[in-house]
Amino acid sequence: MPVVRMGARCTVVELESSNMTGGGAATNSGIDFQARVGALALVSMLTDVADLGSFGLGQDGDVPLEVHFETADAVDDIALVLPRGRILIQAKNTVTLSSSVDSELGKVIRQIVAAYHEHRESGQYILAVSPFASARIRQDLKKLCNSYRLNQAGHSSNPLNQRENETLKAIREHIFREYEVISGSRCDVDIFVAILKATHIETLDIGENSIGERMAVTALSTVTDSEPMVMWRGLVATCLTLARNRMSIDQAGLTARFGALLPVKRSRSDSFPRPDDHQPALTLEGKVSMGxxxxxxxxxxxxxxxxxxxxxxxxxxxxxxxxxxxxxxxxxxxxxxxxxxxxxxxxxxxxxxxxxxxxxxxxxxxxxxxxxxxxxxxxxxxxxxxxxxxxxxxxxxxxxxxxxxxxxxxxxxxxxxxxxxxxxxxxxxxxxxxxxxxxxxxxKAEAFAATPSLIDFDYKTWINQMRGGQGIWRSSRGSGNAGLLRVGWNPRNSGGTTGGWAVEYDLSDGTSRYVLVRGRVHRGNRRQAQQMAGQLSSSASEAAIKGDPMVYGLRGYSKRSIAVCADDPNPPEVVTHRAVQITEATVSAHSTSENYYAPLFYLSDHETGELFTMGEAPVLLTDPLRFEDVVANWCLAGVELPALISTTIVPTDHDFDLFMMRADSEGRAACVDPILEPVGGLISGFLVANFNEITKK
Structure with a gap:
């Protein structure tokens, strides 16, 4: 095996403060976004490894019986028919906060209020938005809805900042006005609370090359022997047609339409192959030879x-x-x-x-x-x-x-x-x-034949962990970083945080954000939050004096010299820091990742259990669908792989911390998604090492 050169010039990524960015093209039409949301529902109907809960469109285990487009319901974009009832979805690629009656938000609230008036307690309404929607909707409105679901008292027991109070005021005006128009009677606090409790705000990153699209394509790879991206695009095109013609589709219709691409499709109650005297498939039917x-x-x-x-x-x-x-x-x-x-x-x-x-x-x-x-x-x-x-x-x-x-x-x-x-x-x-x-x-599972080297990969666990995961790898690639990147893993942040206080900072563009660690709102007690706010304010003042102020952009909270890139040439400057009270709803609404690093998977020799490494660095990968291409690259560079490769998924950040602690104790960095030159040198990927060791150097 060649010696893989790790000494290439790297870009330092401030790993612990980077934020998630929306993947895919920056512009997706509203109808395309709606079709992609519908296609996620169809993926859950076709595969066993993903359900509506995987994509944020329902509860874990929910699988639609039918999907309706452009319905006669008040919330009319998509209706999911489930055994337990229906979920109504309004899909908006972009929507901003506005108090105008005829604004996009005003129309959405009108639809939700009308649906609530019709269905009352049985309704569940999802406003699905893309990462390009306003933070007032993605974060503030989501926090308000979550607050009332978590606590009947809602915002009265959940502290709100100025921006959130402005959002609450606008939403309250919309709901009270629309309810009175639709019902002919005045709206009271109980009705207002009930409407917010029934409303779910979900940010779906499903543009081209996004995390959501990768989840869908990975799930489809388990049921088709064709290129899963082709099938995904076919599902999106089908949803476009169904929406244009105001039609619906059920399991039978979906299977009939895509039957040619589903040689291994099986029902959820069937799990085993047919015996030898039948055509092999993933079902067990007919008489079994037992005599x-x-x-x-x-x-x-x-x-x-x-x-x-x-x-x-x-x-x-x-x-x-x-x-x-x-x-x-x-x-x-x-x-x-x-x-x-x-x-x-x-x-x-x-x-x-x-x-x-x-x-x-x-x-x-x-x-x-x-x-x-x-x-x-x-x-x-x-x-x-x-x-x-x-x-x-x-x-x-x-x-x-x-x-x-x-x-x-x-x-x-x-x-x-x-x-x-x-x-x-x-x-x-x-x-x-x-x-x-x-x-x-x-x-006979032709879908697995496309990745012959992955013989024991747990697709179901992978799909379940993908949503809200891999924040660092997405933000680094989405912010224009390329080539070989060095990232710092901070073991001090491995335990997570608790507490009712956090640090909020204002930006020069009039918006505000919370300090995030590993994509999660960093929590603490009042004294800790005040100390952090003071330290960050001092650091920001020193940076401004030196002419390199702190800003917030696609690369997260960082100095302007680090943040400026072609896709984000003028990130807004950080103005002030302050300690503020928060609740669980705040954390849920403003956190960008459930797992900052995970899920990942590593390789080992199936016979010996020996961990696969390059240049003493254990190798971790972020995408099973690219595995065969990556392995081909390594082989061309002369890397010798085990005859049989076992894969182990690192499902959570806690598991990643344990993995890195073992590597760090042995003085080793980890290598994520390595791509090699023909002579064996690293030209692309991430080198992950102890943050404290990097800063010493």
């Missing part, structure tokens, strides 16, 4: 035999005994088991795949004609028991041997049925298959 054993074995003299054996005696006992890697036959004959299947066709497939290359000499075939022994009472009873076990499986894509997730084409469905182990049925990786496993069938 026979087809064994490829080797005797003590090295001769190889293939025999079909009757599995059950007339009283239901097993006629053949499997133990210790051997099968015991009548007359004291014993073979070492080379492979064991449920049918002859299954054994033929195994021989065609790779098994024949492991056998030297001829195979002696012992013919037998047992008729249809699968119809015998004990075979049928065993088949029924088998079916009951697989239907009760809660996590069917977990390998019975290694316990890892299966993301591999042509994995085996097996029975573990021998003297030495408890009875089990389920799936195993191809490399985890053991000779004593009784093979029922294979999982």
């Amino acid at each position: 026979r054993e087809v064994v490829l074995g080797e005797d003590e003299d090295g001769r190889t035999y293939l025999a079909e054996l009757r599995r059950f005696d007339d009283d239901g006992t097993r006629r053949v005994r499997f133990t210790g890697g051997f099968v015991d036959l009548s007359g004291g004959v014993r073979w070492r088991v080379l492979r064991r299947t449920a049918t002859y066709s299954g054994m033929a497939r195994e021989l065609e795949d790779e098994l024949a290359t492991q056998i030297s000499g001829e195979i002696v075939v012992i013919d037998a004609d047992f008729g249809d022994i699968d119809d015998t009472p004990f075979a049928q009873a065993h088949a029924a028991g088998y079916q009951a076990v697989i239907e009760a499986a809660t996590d069917p894509l977990t390998c019975l041997v290694c316990g890892c997730t299966i993301s591999q084409d042509r994995a085996h469905s097996v029975e573990v049925d021998d003297v030495d182990h408890p009875y089990q049925v389920g799936l195993v990786h191809r490399h985890c298959l053991r000779p004593m496993h009784r093979i029922i069938g294979v999982v």
